[in-house]
Amino acid sequence: MTLDYSVIVKNWPFLMLGLQETLRISSLAVTMGFCIGSLVALARLSRFNLLKIISSAYIEFIRGTPLLVQLFILYYGLPQLGIDLDRRAAAAIGLSINSGAYVAEIVRAGIQSIDRGQMEAARSLGMSGTMAMIHVIMPQALRRVIPPLVNELIMLIKDSSLLSVIALTELMRAGEHIRTRTYQDFEIFTTIALIYFVITYALSKILGYLERRLQVSD
Amino acid sequence: MIKVRNLHKSFGKLEVLCGIDTEISKGEVVVIIGASGSGKSTFLRCLNLLEIPQKGQIIMDGVNICEPGVNLNHIRQNVGMVFQHFNLFPHKTALQNISLAPLKVKNIPPQEARNLALSQLEKVGLLEKANAYPRHLSGGQQQRVAIARALAMQPKVMLFDEPTSALDPEMIKEVLNVMKQMARDGMTMVVVSHEMGFAREAADRVIYLEGGIIAEEGPPEQVFFHPQAARTKEFLSQIL
Numbered sequence: 001m002t003l004d005y006s007v008i009v010k011n012w013p014f015l016m017l018g019l020q021e022t023l024r025i026s027s028l029a030v031t032m033g034f035c036i037g038s039l040v041a042l043a044r045l046s047r048f049n050l051l052k053i054i055s056s057a058y059i060e061f062i063r064g065t066p067l068l069v070q071l072f073i074l075y076y077g078l079p080q081l082g083i084d085l086d087r088r089a090a091a092a093i094g095l096s097i098n099s100g101a102y103v104a105e106i107v108r109a110g111i112q113s114i115d116r117g118q119m120e121a122a123r124s125l126g127m128s129g130t131m132a133m134i135h136v137i138m139p140q141a142l143r144r145v146i147p148p149l150v151n152e153l154i155m156l157i158k159d160s161s162l163l164s165v166i167a168l169t170e171l172m173r174a175g176e177h178i179r180t181r182t183y184q185d186f187e188i189f190t191t192i193a194l195i196y197f198v199i200t201y202a203l204s205k206i207l208g209y210l211e212r213r214l215q216v217s218d
Numbered sequence: 219m220i221k222v223r224n225l226h227k228s229f230g231k232l233e234v235l236c237g238i239d240t241e242i243s244k245g246e247v248v249v250i251i252g253a254s255g256s257g258k259s260t261f262l263r264c265l266n267l268l269e270i271p272q273k274g275q276i277i278m279d280g281v282n283i284c285e286p287g288v289n290l291n292h293i294r295q296n297v298g299m300v301f302q303h304f305n306l307f308p309h310k311t312a313l314q315n316i317s318l319a320p321l322k323v324k325n326i327p328p329q330e331a332r333n334l335a336l337s338q339l340e341k342v343g344l345l346e347k348a349n350a351y352p353r354h355l356s357g358g359q360q361q362r363v364a365i366a367r368a369l370a371m372q373p374k375v376m377l378f379d380e381p382t383s384a385l386d387p388e389m390i391k392e393v394l395n396v397m398k399q400m401a402r403d404g405m406t407m408v409v410v411s412h413e414m415g416f417a418r419e420a421a422d423r424v425i426y427l428e429g430g431i432i433a434e435e436g437p438p439e440q441v442f443f444h445p446q447a448a449r450t451k452e453f454l455s456q457i458l
Contacts, residue, residue, distance in 0.1 A: 120268055121305035121364075125319035125371055126295035135318060139309050 004184065008191050011178045018174025019195060025088070025170060026157045029095035033156065034149075036096060037103025042133070044108055055104065062101035068162055070094055075166040091163045091170075099156050106148045110141035143214055150207045154200045161196070171195060219244040219406060220265070220375065225274035227260055234260045235271065236430035242375070247407045249417040249438070252427035253453060258410045261427065262377050265408060266297040279374070295323060298368030302380040304360040306352040306367070312339060313348040316367045323371070338366035342396050358389030362396055369400075376400065378409040412457055414442065426450050 008015070043055040062070070075090040085093065114137050122132035142149075164173035175192045179185055225238040234257045242248055252258045263269040265276065267283060267290055275282050283293050307315050316335035320326045326334065339345050342362040352360050361381060368376060378397065382390040394416045401407060401420040411417070417424055417438045424441040426434040434441060434450045442458075445451045 115305070117301060117303055117305035118307065121299075121301060121307070122319075123291075124266055124268065124294055124297070124299040125367070126291050126323045127319060128291050131322055135322060136307055140307075143309065 003187055005187050005191075007178065007182050007184045007187055014178065015171065015174050015191070015195070018169055018171040019199075021168065021174075022157070022160050022170040022172075023199075025091050025095065025163065025168070026160050028092050029099055029160070030153055030156060032092070032096035033099030033103050033152075036100030038107050038138075040100060040104035041107035041111060044104065045111060059101045059104055062098055063105075067094070067098050067159055068165065070098060071162060071166050087166050087168045090166055091160075091168045094166075095156060095160060095163070098159070099152065102152050102155075103149065106145050106152060107141065109148075110145035111137055113144060114140050146207070146211045146214070150204060150211075153207075154204060157200055157203075158196060219246075219279060221275070221277040222265075223275040223277070225261070225264060225271050225276065227257075227264060227269055227271045234430055235264070237274070238427075238430075238432060240425065240432060240435070242406065242408060244374075244406055245404045246422045247401045247405075247420050248409065248423050248425060249421040250408065250410045250425045250427060251412055251417075251441075251453075251457075252433075253456075256427040257430040258427045259379055262299075262379050262408060262410050265375075265377055266294050266299055268299075291323070295371055296374045298371060298373035298376040300361070300364050300368055300376065300378045300381045302384050304352070304357070304364045304384075306360055306364055308352050311349050311351055312344065312355070312363045312366075315352070315363055316370045319367070320370050334370055335366075338370045339363070341369070341399075342366045343392075356389060357385045358392045361385065361389075361393045365393075365396055365400075375406040375408065378407065378411065380410050382411065382413055414458070418442070426453065428453070 040055045040058060043051040044059070046052065071090065071094045074085060074094045075087060078085060078090075118136055118140065119129075119132055122136040123129070127135070160170060161172035163170050164176060167173070169177070171192055175188045179188050182188070220242040222238050222240050222242075225235050226233070227235040236257075238257075238261055250258045250261065260269055264271045271284055274284065276284050278293065278296070281288070281293075306312075307318070310318065313332065313335045316338050317328075317331040320334055321328065321331045336345065336348060339348055342365055344359060344362055344366070347355060347359060347363070352363070355363065365376075365381075381397070382393050385393065390413070394413060397407070397409070397416065398420045409416070409421070421438045423435060424438045425432055426441060426445075426447075428449055434445060434447045436446075441450065442454065445454060
């Protein structure tokens, strides 16, 4: 049994198409997940009970069920109710909603870690609660939670491989396509693992650098 | 200018203020002393409604600010506050700390807000630190920036909550000097502090709080050196 990596060279353009899809969906989901997460965190900390209940329920339910199951509900389940999402929409929505729940908890912890005196100082200057949140609390909270957010970003990129089950041709599924033709599983999946690793490692280095730059200014 | 009538505040079962009555007139400097737990900070924080009293009235320029439905943000614009731990915004420079509220709350144009901030910094002697972040400033400098930040909103009254008790001894003087200058400039000030020197030099009146009520009040010389109440004497013997 010998390994023959020429299969990778031959299928490289196809793998890159898959990678493109992975990156496209991941960046969309990261952005949406971040927005959802920030809003849900604020809802969870608000003084309105209904918002608190809804946001806690969302967080608990999403964190307590597997992403794979959530994707199946979105893509295979919803059509029964007449909601037909195309696979890319189902993928983006599924990942965003999933990531949003984790981001919400990260952001909430960040907001709660800011000294109470910051809010008091802002309010004592006549700022409304919302204004204080936007200009004083959130900028500090977000800076503080960059490391766990980067962690979440990396998790999300890796989790996007699950999208292969709803027939989205991202990196993982591209690999599966090549495998059904060549049966060279080892070469294909070690290469794919390496590609995921290069992407996530590069991201963690770049974001780590940006984080240090930000820290200089405060 | 400020009339306080029968002010009550409790946290759960703990009654902290048990009926405060006093009046603070325009340009007056009032120093509040008292043991920890006597309610002096709580009283101060009621004056800008960081704590909402359960009973009683605070009448500021003829308006009872304890009425439900008053605009808290509007009232607080007229009441500056300086905190024990400065509470500067660490992600903003000294200049940005000062200009933020004028920019966002009063919607002053950016250039004007900048000039306003610079002039306030000059007043507290920190013009050269305009672009420094709080963590690069000493405690005394941070507190002076915090004073400038409060002053930039052009408040009618300034509240000081133990402004020098988190400072190293050598920095207390620079902060007190700024406060004395404000007093000379005619600012109405309510100061929770045990700085006797400041009280004697700048205060018009000293209030001694104990158990959530005013146990004694009067001119600084009288309260400090000829206290009428026995418990004032006892307290003073502990801090002097």
